[in-house]
Amino acid sequence: MIRVFFIALIAGLIAVAGLAALPSRAQEGPPCAPVADVLASLATRYAEAPRVAGLTASGAMMIITADAAGGFSVLLISPDGTACMVASGVALEVHPAPVAGVDG
Secondary structure, eight states, rough: HHHHHHHHHHHHHHHHHHTTTOGGGGGGOOOOOEHHHHHHHHHHHHEEEEEEEEOOSSEEEEEEETTSSOOOEEEEETTEEEEEEEEESSOOOOOOOTTOOOOO
């Protein structure tokens, strides 16, 4: 009987340890802050500046910031001015749009 108790106790401790390793719901989602704060932070910390902007189908503004070496961040800005970082990376290349009537 004591052996069954200890096995159950160990199984319970393993289960609790496994749950503790999972991220909490409060930590999910992209980091968000006022757009001016996010742009200032990216400029200060990573020398990134806005390079591309556009309006998404859902009504959010998308801004891609980049530094001279190709590091970049993708922000989605909601109508209330909250910017959320949804991606970042390296090796960004911005290509010029093709000129109409010119083969290339």
